[in-house]
Amino acid sequence: MAKKESTFLSMVLTLFMVTLVAAGLLGSVYALTKEPIRLAELKKKNEAIQVVVPGFDNEPSQEVERIFMDGDSLYLYTARLGEEILGTAVETFTNKGFSGEFKLMVGFAPDGSIIDIAVIKHAETPGLGDKMEKGKSDFSVQFMGKHPDSFNIAVTKDRGDVDAITASTITSRAYCDAVTRAYGAFMESQKAN
Amino acid sequence: MNQWKNFSKGFIKENAVFVLFLGLCPTLGVTTSAINGLGMGLATTFVLVMSNLVVSLVKNLIPDKVRIPAFIVIIASFVTVVELVMRGYVPGLFDALGLFIPLIVVNCVVLGRAEAFASKNTIWSSLVDGAGMGLGFTMALTVLGAVRELLGSGAFFGMKLISGDAMLLFILPPGAFLALGYLLVLANMIKEKTS
Amino acid sequence: MEYILIIISAVFVSNIVLNQFLGICPFIGVSSKVETAIGMTGAVTFVMVIATLVTYLIYQSVLIPLGIVYMQTITFILVIASLVQLVEIILKKISPPLYQALGIFLPLITTNCAVLGVAVLAVQKDFGLLESTVFAIGNAIGFGLALITFSGIREQLDLLNVPSRMKGVPIAFIVAGLMALAFMGFAGIV
Numbered sequence: 001m002a003k004k005e006s007t008f009l010s011m012v013l014t015l016f017m018v019t020l021v022a023a024g025l026l027g028s029v030y031a032l033t034k035e036p037i038r039l040a041e042l043k044k045k046n047e048a049i050q051v052v053v054p055g056f057d058n059e060p061s062q063e064v065e066r067i068f069m070d071g072d073s074l075y076l077y078t079a080r081l082g083e084e085i086l087g088t089a090v091e092t093f094t095n096k097g098f099s100g101e102f103k104l105m106v107g108f109a110p111d112g113s114i115i116d117i118a119v120i121k122h123a124e125t126p127g128l129g130d131k132m133e134k135g136k137s138d139f140s141v142q143f144m145g146k147h148p149d150s151f152n153i154a155v156t157k158d159r160g161d162v163d164a165i166t167a168s169t170i171t172s173r174a175y176c177d178a179v180t181r182a183y184g185a186f187m188e189s190q191k192a193n
Numbered sequence: 194m195n196q197w198k199n200f201s202k203g204f205i206k207e208n209a210v211f212v213l214f215l216g217l218c219p220t221l222g223v224t225t226s227a228i229n230g231l232g233m234g235l236a237t238t239f240v241l242v243m244s245n246l247v248v249s250l251v252k253n254l255i256p257d258k259v260r261i262p263a264f265i266v267i268i269a270s271f272v273t274v275v276e277l278v279m280r281g282y283v284p285g286l287f288d289a290l291g292l293f294i295p296l297i298v299v300n301c302v303v304l305g306r307a308e309a310f311a312s313k314n315t316i317w318s319s320l321v322d323g324a325g326m327g328l329g330f331t332m333a334l335t336v337l338g339a340v341r342e343l344l345g346s347g348a349f350f351g352m353k354l355i356s357g358d359a360m361l362l363f364i365l366p367p368g369a370f371l372a373l374g375y376l377l378v379l380a381n382m383i384k385e386k387t388s
Numbered sequence: 389m390e391y392i393l394i395i396i397s398a399v400f401v402s403n404i405v406l407n408q409f410l411g412i413c414p415f416i417g418v419s420s421k422v423e424t425a426i427g428m429t430g431a432v433t434f435v436m437v438i439a440t441l442v443t444y445l446i447y448q449s450v451l452i453p454l455g456i457v458y459m460q461t462i463t464f465i466l467v468i469a470s471l472v473q474l475v476e477i478i479l480k481k482i483s484p485p486l487y488q489a490l491g492i493f494l495p496l497i498t499t500n501c502a503v504l505g506v507a508v509l510a511v512q513k514d515f516g517l518l519e520s521t522v523f524a525i526g527n528a529i530g531f532g533l534a535l536i537t538f539s540g541i542r543e544q545l546d547l548l549n550v551p552s553r554m555k556g557v558p559i560a561f562i563v564a565g566l567m568a569l570a571f572m573g574f575a576g577i578v
Contacts, residue, residue, distance in 0.1 A: 218411070
């Protein structure tokens, strides 16, 4: 087959065809992956809720409250066992991480004390900032059972009560920022109800 | 052409990272651990193979003057495919690689192979070339990732080998430059020995 | 104040080259002379600021309303590629001296990941129009700072007796590592 000549019409037509085919391909791949992406995100969310407010028998991801704060939304999920409220899982964020934004799920007991914290999404450095994840270090353990009124959520360098991860003060600060924001949202929703 | 030679050149003789110095941004950016390097390498390999295949298929249908924009559209489409699939099936890895997945589209290796190889060769050769270059790139990223992980966090593919911290510097940004610099010195020494 | 913080953070704290690893190819490739480094910086600044502005507008006014955010990568790279062509044509017409100075660098910029990277980051960070522009300017300055300083060091390096196995690119990477180490000193100031 001979090489096609570069006339104006052939150039415009070719680019148009290439783009059309590309758009068609992407549209169908998008349609195919839409459901898996939604499920993957839902699964991550449910697993995090399971960790931070364990023992519920309802579907917390269906009982959502949205609170707008610092330019983005926080989501509050209520966990119940029968009629009793076990606690609230708050999906919170921070933009101050070492690699930008990350998201946490913070579980609060009805009295406002922290049950547990899980990381939903992050891009922090493996071996450094990712020690904030449960199981990679004891960093998140120090928050368990603490009440933000008596436990100052800030790293010790900022005169708080949180021991920062070694060499990851920025990540630790961002983590505290996200937890504080979660507590703010939790209090706001308590006041409203 | 000898297909085995065509395939294996990507590993040593024309390795994208160690010899041609192409695709350096993801090489330095995501290699904080071996598994991240491997994931990034495989994602790039997929794009490389697919775009090489399509470019060599349509090479005679595309007028010369709009060649580059057409190639870019083809590459960008496959990058988006990788992006969507990774978000659906390996969301953790996708979050860790972050910005560098969409940036595969400007990886000089991919456009470079499309322009220099696939637009002039047969479909089969282009396929082999893409796979070889891609896997060579993957190898380079995995090696660099493994070295940085080993020195920086004392682990190998996520398995802790020592307790406590290692030389943290190597998983921080300066460590990326230093580790690659010394690996290149090592590559030069090997080259001298063999020739 | 907020804008000053964005600039300081982009130039020093998370320097686009030494901390974010974007634009490494020109950083290693065109840094052997200070003069070319300055030319490259000029061209990148030009394209980066306009590209961020245009991609921001397209993202907000086309991709979001149509619900096709997944077309982001393909749209952005096409915008950047056509923008580079357009800038080349316009410069040739209105300012031949500037074209003479930047012309040879322009084609290289389409595949400079710093430009696409900054455009994507600005959208990811949910910046407004003015913030995005300031962010792009800050990153361009950061790119220039890293590239020009680095080329100064490399010019000096040429005069030294470097072990043969380290000559050229390997020693360049090691120098870049030391520079990145110095820039880490800025971590946490914002």
